[in-house]
Amino acid sequence: MSEKTLLEIKDLKMYFENRKGLLGKKIEYVKAVDGVSFTIRQGETVGLVGESGCGKSTTGYSIMRLYRPTSGSIIYDGVDIAGMSAKEVWPYRKKMQMIFQDPYASLNPRMTVSDIIGEPLDIYHLCEGKERQERIYELLNTVGLGKEHASRYPHEFSGGQRQRVGIARALAVNPEFVVCDEPISALDVSIQAQVVNMLEDLQASLGLTYLFIAHDLSMVRHISRKVGVMYLGSLVELAETEELYEHTLHPYTKALISAVPELDPAISKTKKAQMLTGDVPSPIDTPKGCKFASRCPYATEKCMEERPVFKDAGGGHFVACHLI
Amino acid sequence: MAERLLDVRHLHTSFFTHLGEVKAIRDVSFHVDKSEIIGIVGESGSGKSVTSLSVMGLLAYPGKVTEGEILFKGEDLLKKKKREMRKIQGNQISMIFQDPMTSLNPLFTIGNQITEVLHTHKKMGKAEANERAVEMLRMVGIPSPEKRVRSYPHEFSGGMRQRAMIAMALSSEPDLLIADEPTTALDVTIQAQVLALMKELNERLGTATILITHNLGCASSICDRILVMYGGKIMEEGTTEEIFYEPRHPYTMGLLNSVPKVNGEQSKQRLVPILGTPPDMLHPPTGCPFYPRCKFAVKACASMDVPEFQLSGTHRVSCFMCHPDAPVKEEYEKQKGGIRHV
Ligand SMILES: Nc1ncnc2c1ncn2[C@@H]1O[C@H](COP(=O)(O)OP(=O)(O)OP(=O)(O)O)[C@@H](O)[C@H]1O
Numbered sequence: 268m269s270e271k272t273l274l275e276i277k278d279l280k281m282y283f284e285n286r287k288g289l290l291g292k293k294i295e296y297v298k299a300v301d302g303v304s305f306t307i308r309q310g311e312t313v314g315l316v317g318e319s320g321c322g323k324s325t326t327g328y329s330i331m332r333l334y335r336p337t338s339g340s341i342i343y344d345g346v347d348i349a350g351m352s353a354k355e356v357w358p359y360r361k362k363m364q365m366i367f368q369d370p371y372a373s374l375n376p377r378m379t380v381s382d383i384i385g386e387p388l389d390i391y392h393l394c395e396g397k398e399r400q401e402r403i404y405e406l407l408n409t410v411g412l413g414k415e416h417a418s419r420y421p422h423e424f425s426g427g428q429r430q431r432v433g434i435a436r437a438l439a440v441n442p443e444f445v446v447c448d449e450p451i452s453a454l455d456v457s458i459q460a461q462v463v464n465m466l467e468d469l470q471a472s473l474g475l476t477y478l479f480i481a482h483d484l485s486m487v488r489h490i491s492r493k494v495g496v497m498y499l500g501s502l503v504e505l506a507e508t509e510e511l512y513e514h515t516l517h518p519y520t521k522a523l524i525s526a527v528p529e530l531d532p533a534i535s536k537t538k539k540a541q542m543l544t545g546d547v548p549s550p551i552d553t554p555k556g557c558k559f560a561s562r563c564p565y566a567t568e569k570c571m572e573e574r575p576v577f578k579d580a581g582g583g584h585f586v587a588c589h590l591i
Numbered sequence: 592m593a594e595r596l597l598d599v600r601h602l603h604t605s606f607f608t609h610l611g612e613v614k615a616i617r618d619v620s621f622h623v624d625k626s627e628i629i630g631i632v633g634e635s636g637s638g639k640s641v642t643s644l645s646v647m648g649l650l651a652y653p654g655k656v657t658e659g660e661i662l663f664k665g666e667d668l669l670k671k672k673k674r675e676m677r678k679i680q681g682n683q684i685s686m687i688f689q690d691p692m693t694s695l696n697p698l699f700t701i702g703n704q705i706t707e708v709l710h711t712h713k714k715m716g717k718a719e720a721n722e723r724a725v726e727m728l729r730m731v732g733i734p735s736p737e738k739r740v741r742s743y744p745h746e747f748s749g750g751m752r753q754r755a756m757i758a759m760a761l762s763s764e765p766d767l768l769i770a771d772e773p774t775t776a777l778d779v780t781i782q783a784q785v786l787a788l789m790k791e792l793n794e795r796l797g798t799a800t801i802l803i804t805h806n807l808g809c810a811s812s813i814c815d816r817i818l819v820m821y822g823g824k825i826m827e828e829g830t831t832e833e834i835f836y837e838p839r840h841p842y843t844m845g846l847l848n849s850v851p852k853v854n855g856e857q858s859k860q861r862l863v864p865i866l867g868t869p870p871d872m873l874h875p876p877t878g879c880p881f882y883p884r885c886k887f888a889v890k891a892c893a894s895m896d897v898p899e900f901q902l903s904g905t906h907r908v909s910c911f912m913c914h915p916d917a918p919v920k921e922e923y924e925k926q927k928g929g930i931r932h933v
C-alpha cells in the first residue's frame with residue numbers, strides 16, 4: 268500500500284427529486300447522501316457500514332459517477348470528476364468498477380458467462396477474436412473458475428460462483444478502484460470466506476483499491492484499514508479500523524458494535540446489546556439537529572437544535588457528536 | 592426430566608419434480624422439549640426450511656414426507672386429517688418467516704390480522720380480541736400500540752413488521768414457535784431486538800422455539816441446543832456449548848473457522864473457508880454428503896453410510912472421525928476446541 272491518495276471525497280451530496288401533489292408541482296428531496304467526506308489511499312480498503320437505507324450504495328454509485336452528484340467533489344487521482352459530463356467521465360469509468368450485492372440479479376440470465384465477462388471488453392474495445400477469448404479464460408482462472416464454465420449460463424452456478432463471475436466481469440477492464448457493494452451478504456458463511464480471501468488476493472496481486480460496503484461489522488473489520496459509519500446520509504464516525512472498534516466514540520457506532528452477536532456463547536448469552544428505541548427519521552425531512560437524536564440515549568436539548576460538526580477528535584479519528 | 596413436546600423420527604421429505612426426486616431431507620431425527628430454544632444452522636439448501644415446513648404440515652406440491660414420524664405431544668402429525676392439522680397450525684404451532692410480507696396481508700390492518708387469529712383459534716369476542724391485539728403489540732415493543740393496531744403492514748418498517756408477525760404468531764399462545772430466518776433481512780440493531788424479544792417471551796411464556804438461521808452468532812446468543820444440517824441430514828447435534836467449544840464434525844469446524852475472529856490482531860487473520868460447493872440434492876452423493884469438501888475424508892466416507900456416534904447425553908455426530916479406530920489427524924485434533932482452539 269502506498270501513501271498516495273487515490274480518491275478524495277469532499278462534502279458529497281446526492282439528493283433525489285421526489286414529485287408530490289396532483290400535478291407533481293411540489294418537489295421534495297430524498298437526501299440519500301448528505302455531505303460525506305473521506306479519502307482512500309491507493310491499494311487500501313475503506314469499509315462503509317450502516318443500516319440499510321442510510322446511503323451506502325448511493326455513495327458508491329455517486330463515486331462511480333453512475334449518478335450525477337448534487338454537489339461536492341470526487342477527486343480521482345488529482346482530478347475532480349463530480350461535475351464532469353458523461354463523455355468526460357468515460358475514461359474514469361473504466362478505472363472504477365463495481366461488484367454488486369445480489370449475484371442472482373446482477374447477471375443477465377440470457378447471457379453466457381463468456382458474454383458477461385466479454386461485454387466490458389467490447390464496450391471499451393479492449394480486444395477481440397482469439398485475444399478476447401484468451402482474456403476471458405484468464406479472468407475465469409483469476410477468480411477460480413475454469414474454461415469449461417465459459418459457455419454456461421448464470422442459473423447453472425451457485426451463489427458463490429455467480430459472485431465470482433461478477434468479480435471477473437469487474438476485473439475485465441483492469442480497474443484500479445473497485446466498489447464492493449455488499450458482495451457477500453447473499454452468500455453462505457462457508458462461501459463468504461472464499462470470496463473475501465479472493466478479494467484480498469486480487470488486491471495483493473493487482474494493487475486494487477476497494478471501497479467495501481457491508482453491514483457485517485466483523486467482516487468489515489477483517490478487510491478494512493479504515494472504516495466509516497453512516498447514518499441517514501451522513502458519516503457519523505470515521506477512523507482506522509482498530510481505533511474505531513477499540514475506542515468507539517459515537518453513540519450510534521457503539522450501539523451497532525454492541526448489537527453484533529458474538530460466537531462464544533459465554534459472551535453472547537450474557538452480552539446485552541444496547542437497544543435503540545425511537546424511529547429513524549425520514550431522509551426527506553431530516554431533523555435540524557443531530558440526525559441520531561431521536562434514538563440516542565444521550566441526546567440533550569442542544570442535540571435537537573444544532574447539527575454536530577464532523578471533525579477530527581485527534582489522530583485522524585473523525586466523529587460528529589456534541590459529546591466529543 | 593424435561594417434557595418432550597416435539598419428536599421428529601427418521602423424517603424423509605422429497606420433492607417430485609420433472610427432473611426427478613429431490614431428496615431434500617434424508618433421515619432427520621431430533622426433538623424439542625417444553626420451554627426449550629433449539630437452533631438449526633447450515634448452508635443454504637441444506638433442508639432447514641423443508642424440515643420446518645414438514646413439521647408445520649405446510650409442504651406444498653410437489654413436496655411430500657415419504658417416511659418417518661412427527662410426534663407432537665405424543666401424537667403423529669403425519670396421521671392427522673387436514674382439518675385436524677389446521678387446528679394445530681397457527682394455534683399450537685406457529686411459524687414466522689424470513690419475509691414478514693409473506694404472512695402479513697397487505698390489505699388488512701395489523702390489528703385485524705391479530706384479531707382474526709384470536710377469533711379462529713381462541714373463539715374470542717371482538718372487544719376482547721381487540722384488547723388482546725393491543726396488548727400483544729405492546730409486548731413485542733411496538734410504540735403507541737393503541738394507534739398502531741390500525742396501521743397497515745406497509746406503514747411499518749421492516750423491524751416493526753417482523754415484530755408484528757411475532758405478535759401474530761404468539762397471540763394464540765402456541766406451545767411451539769418455528770422462526771425461519773426471522774432476522775436475516777434486518778439490520779444488526781433490529782436483529783438484536785428481535786432475538787432479545789424471542790428470548791424474553793420464551794422465558795416469560797415458556798414458548799418452545801426452533802430458530803432457523805445461518806448466523807452462528809444468533810444461534811449462540813439464544814439457543815440451548817443446536818442442530819447442524821448439511822445435504823439434508825443432521826451432521827451434529829449438541830448443546831450450544833458443545834457445538835462451539837467441542838465441535839466434532841468437520842463441517843461444524845469449517846463453519847466456525849469461516850467467520851472472522853472478533854478481537855484486534857486476530858480479526859485480520861486470513862479466513863479459512865470451506866472449499867468447494869454444497870451438493871446438488873437431485874443427485875446427492877452417496878456416503879457422507881460433506882465428503883467432496885472434507886479435509887479429513889477417508890475412503891469409507893465416499894461410499895459407506897456414516898453411522899451416528901453418541902458422544903454424550905446431548906452430543907451426537909455423523910462422522911467417521913468419531914469412530915474409535917479413526918486415524919489421528921493433527922489438524923482435526925487442533926479444531927476440537929472449537930472457537931477456543933486459538
Ligand atoms: N419446491 C421445491 N421443489 C424442488 N426442490 C425443492 C423445493 N423446495 C426446496 N427444495 C430443495 O430442498 C432442499 C432443501 O431446501 P430448504 O429450503 O429446506 O433449504 P434451507 O436449508 O432452508 O436453505 P436456505 O438457507 O437457503 O433457506 C434444497 O435442495 C432445495 O433445492
Ligand SMILES: Nc1ncnc2c1ncn2[C@@H]1O[C@H](COP(=O)(O)OP(=O)(O)O)[C@@H](O)[C@H]1O
Pocket residue numbers: 283297298299300317318319320321322323324325326550
Ligand atoms: N434512485 C433513487 N431515487 C430515490 N431515492 C433513492 C434512490 N436510490 C436510493 N434512494 C434512497 O436513498 C436512501 C439511501 O439508499 P441506499 O444508498 O440504497 O442505502 P444503503 O445502500 O445504505 O442501503 C434511501 O432512503 C433510498 O430509499
Ligand code: SF4
Pocket residue numbers: 517518519557558559560561563564565566567570575587588589590
Ligand atoms: S450529538 Fe447528541 S444526539 Fe447526536 S449522537 Fe451526540 S449525544 Fe447523541
Ligand code: SF4
Pocket residue numbers: 840841842879880881882883885886887888889892897909910911912
Ligand atoms: S464422514 Fe468422512 S467425509 Fe464426512 S465429515 Fe467425517 S471425515 Fe469428512
Ligand SMILES: [Mg+2]
Pocket residue numbers: 320323324325448
Ligand atoms: Mg445498498
Ligand SMILES: [Mg+2]
Pocket residue numbers: 639640641771
Ligand atoms: Mg430456508
